[in-house]
Amino acid sequence: MCSFMKTEVKKLDTSKREISIEVSGDIVKNKFEDVFNQISKEAKIPGFRPGHAPRDILEKKYSSHAQELVMKELIPQLYNQAIDKEGLEVLELPSISDVKLDRTTLSFKARVEISPEIPVKNYKGIKVTYKKIEVSPEAIKRNIDSLKEARKIDPVRNTESIGEENKVSNGVDVVDDNFARSLGYPNLTELEKAMEKQIYIQEENLQRQKIEKEIIGTITAGLDFKLPQSLVNRQLQDLVRQAKLDLALKGLSREKIEEQQNSLVQQLEPEAKAQVKVYLVMAAIAKKENIPIDDHMPHKAMEFLLREADWAESA
Structure with a gap:
C-alpha cells in the first residue's frame, strides 16, 4: 500500500460513502516516467527515430494523453488500496469524480455503496x-x-x-x-x-x-x-x-x-x-x-x- 496516500470517508447515508483519496510523491512521478517511456517507444515524431525524441517535445505533444494513462492506471489501484485501508465492503463499482492530477499529486473522490451495519441480536435460542x-x-x-x-x-x-x-x-x-x-x-x-x-x-x-x-x-x-x-x-x-x-x-x-x-x-x-x-x-x-x-x-x-x-x- 502506498505510504503517502491520504483517505477520508464521508457518510452520505446508511449504505453510501464518499471516499476522498490523495496521493503524492514518487508513485505519481514514477508512473509519469513509465508512461512517457512507453509513449517514447511508440511515438512517431518527424526527425526522430522511435525512442529518441527529446523529453520536452514528448511532454508538449503528449501531455494530455500521458495524464489519461496515468489516471487510468493509478485510480483503480489507489481506490482498491483505499477501500482495503478503510475496511469497506463495497457492493458495486465506484462513481469517480473531482479528479485532479499534476506531476506529483493525484486526488479524486469515489462514491460507493456498502453493506449496511445491521445490529442483529437475539438470534440464538429462538x-x-x-x-x-x-x-x-x-x-x-x-x-x-x-x-x-x-x-x-x-x-x-x-x-x-x-x-x-x-x-x-x-x-x-x-x-x-x-x-x-x-x-x-x-x-x-x-x-x-x-x-x-x-x-x-x-x-x-x-x-x-x-x-x-x-x-x-x-x-x-x-x-x-x-x-x-x-x-x-x-x-x-x-x-x-x-x-x-x-x-x-x-x-x-x-x-x-x-x-x-x-x-x-x-x-x-x-x-x-x-x-x-x-x-x-x-x-x-x-x-x-x-x-x-x-x-x-x-x-x-x-x-x-x-x-x-x-x-x-x-x-
Whole structure:
C-alpha cells in the first residue's frame, strides 16, 4: 500500500460513502516516467527515430494523453488500496469524480455503496416447535394408487387423426409384486418402504422450510434498515429474468413477454427487497459467528441458527 496516500470517508447515508483519496510523491512521478517511456517507444515524431525524441517535445505533444494513462492506471489501484485501508465492503463499482492530477499529486473522490451495519441480536435460542413425522399406511396407499392410475392410462396418438390423443388402458389393475417389479422394485413390500421414505422426506422438507421461515421472521421482525439499491436492482433483475423464462416456456411470444416488463418489475420488487433483507441479515450473523461470506453462507448460517434454536415437540 502506498505510504503517502491520504483517505477520508464521508457518510452520505446508511449504505453510501464518499471516499476522498490523495496521493503524492514518487508513485505519481514514477508512473509519469513509465508512461512517457512507453509513449517514447511508440511515438512517431518527424526527425526522430522511435525512442529518441527529446523529453520536452514528448511532454508538449503528449501531455494530455500521458495524464489519461496515468489516471487510468493509478485510480483503480489507489481506490482498491483505499477501500482495503478503510475496511469497506463495497457492493458495486465506484462513481469517480473531482479528479485532479499534476506531476506529483493525484486526488479524486469515489462514491460507493456498502453493506449496511445491521445490529442483529437475539438470534440464538429462538423457540421453534416441530411435529414428529409419522407416515400412515393410508398415505402410502394413496401414493401407490396414484402411481397405479398414472401407469394404467397412457396417452397414445390416433393414427387416423393426427394430433388427437386417446387414453388407452395398459392393463394395470392390481397392486402386487408384479406391479412393483414394473416400477423397478423386487416386490410390493420394497415399493411400500420406498414410498414411505419418500413421503417422510417430503414432510420433513416442508416442516424444515416452515421452521426456517419462522426463524427468519423472528430475527428480521425488529430490524429496520435501508436496503442498498444496487443489491435490490440486481436481485430484481434476476427475478424478472426468471419470470420471463417461465413465460417463454409456457409459450408466450417475445413481444407478449416484453409487454409485461413493467408489471413484472412492480410485482416482483417486494420479493426482491425481502430476499435482499434476508441475505443481509444472514450475512451479518455470519460475520459475528465467523462463517465465511461465500456462496454457501446462507445455508451455513441457517444450519447454525437451527443448531442454536430452542426446540420443542408440539403436542
